[in-house]
Amino acid sequence: MDYDHDRKSGVSSFYGDRRPSYDALHNPAAPNAPTHRARADSSSSFFNPNAGLPPGAGGGAGYNRQSYYDVGRQEPVKGMGYADDPAEPAGDEWDVYADFNNAGPRYSTAFGMGKNDASYRPINSPQPSSYSQKGPHIDEPQTPGGNVELVTVPALGPEWKASELRDMTSAGRREKNAESRKMYWKEFNRGERGLFGVRWLGKRFIVFFCFGFLVAIGIVLAFTIPREPSFLFNNNKPLQGATGWWNSSIPTQFSRSPTNFSFPAFADIQVNTNENYLPLTFSKLDATVYDLQTTKQVAFGKLNKTTVPAKEYTSLQIPLNFTYSAVNTSDQTWTQWHDGCENKGISTNGTRPAVQFRLVLEMAIQGLIGTKSVSTTVTNANCPIELPMNAS
Template identity: 40%
Template structure:
């Protein structure tokens, strides 16, 4: 008996489309990196041609971004121009740059010294500033004009000066000086300028140099002003029985 032969059916998977070499390359790590790089280059070219916006904002093209940044720069410059304080210029009261508390006046010959307190009266010209000036500190030093020796110091402390043509500022000052004897030029000049006015006596004027340092809120630097105070009459008169 002839055995019946039976063919076995073998299932073969259906073949898909063949992969291109370029497609296989794109699946690799290097290929993916190249694709991302090409995408970035394409986006950059489109943005430089004003065909694409920034960060997904379609209207924020390169041209529009340049306009916005330019407006911001101009706006910032205008704000700084009007808000940054400008150091004022200073001048003295012509008639009375100093006022002195007479009860504090002390002079001695041996050792030669003097001390007294008072106020330095100046005018601050703030017309160059568009806002009031806020001082955190104003310090002053007074020197004898001829010998250049310091004879007084003062401090204004925190204060505000409104914007105006010439705003008065009165700074408390402490005069203090000592020397070995009365032949010292600095002591002798101050004593002569403030001495008792006997009949026929002509007192010489005070000749001083002022150094004023301003610490203004909003300014990094501390502007310093130096000026001479010449031909100023001493604001007090020593008694007839003074040293």
């Protein structure tokens, strides 16, 4: 079987021949013509479709611009008022900003505005209106071509609904506010809304902020909250003799009838504030002395508001007023303190018996709630005073 690769397409209708019939009964007999046409260059048929055809055959359309449907002019269509179009007369160009900057034409003089402006353009009526002929201005002359003003009449809205009337009542407003709060809370829980309308003030931010705030407060309180101090007592001489104004404010005496004694003294103590970062202030510091054997109170004293520095040992002297009354000289408490404070010359070996007592300190510190108390027991203390030789 021979293949002719340079032949034209077998579709003869494409090149202008009559379309063959596919009906076998109406298919005309083939003409007595050679079965093979002359060879022709396929590339030349693109530019010369009639090449290689026998004489008398119809010419084909070929590939040229004139063989297709004319779609119209190819250049841009003008005639829209372009300045460079000679077919159109030059006129006012349309300004898109005219309606926004009040530069456009005015068609109404409502409220006395725009009538004298150059942009005012009255609309002429071809004939008088029926209202002008029948209305209250019937006496006024009506001429064709009179000015017509454009007036916008607001449309009437619908009547109030029952729900709208309820929304205007106090109960309706309360319901709307409750519904708004409920919706706000739901949106806040879903993370769609933050506090005060700020989106990023959501639950996560509040949790981290509260955690950081509590940590900061804890750090600040760790340095600012005062700690309860510790006290040190002078073991050698816990009671000191009174001096200055305190010595002259209380008389020194031991009386047998009535049985009593009184004298001033100081309690010598030290305050340890090493655990405090800020100065410590005592709003109240009271001292009470009890006899160690009979547990009866023999002295009381207090110190006014006092501030001590931090991280130091500070010495304090609390003024004490020793005062005690008994029924007779056989009272054990009176006897013990009388013997401990007698003159050294009366004793055989020049040594007085020691006094024994319990010292209780009760204090109130600024920055701490309530009162604190500490106590100490002294078993070998010297009396802070010495009675004269002729004392009874």
